Amino acid sequence: MSYFRHHVFFCTNQRDDGRQACEQCGASAVRDHAKARVKALGLSGAGGVRINTAGCLDRCAEGPVLVIYPEAVWYTYVDTDDIDEIIDVHLREGRIVERLKI
Incomplete structure (x- = not known):
């Protein structure tokens, strides 16, 4: 069994060449x-959810992006309301947020 139930990677890449980047x-x-929010909800830590920074995930053109493992579900988002929905629906309830899925 994995140490974390869900591992969430946020692309925070910054480019200097004019191409779109998540940052x-x-x-x-x-x-x-x-x-x-994950910490406030008591979801963080061993057996729970880990939120991490990632370098370029090579999907910035579709971004900003994040990916959740072990399901390997890729999401885009506009604001923290979208992130709250991903936390509530995917991380808490175990359902994919289809409208934000890439």
Whole structure:
């Protein structure tokens, strides 16, 4: 069994060449929101949810993006309301948020 039930990776890549990157969409701030909310809900830690920063996940053009393992479900989001929905529906209830899935 995995140490974490869910492992969430937020792309926080920043590019200097003009191409879209997740950090241009505030990915680090949204990741911080997710981390705080998961902790407040008591979902973090061993057997629970781990929120992590990732370098480029090579899908910034579809971004901002995050991926949740072990399911390997990729999501995009606009704001913290979308992140709250992913936390509530995917991480708490175990259902995929189809409208945000890439």
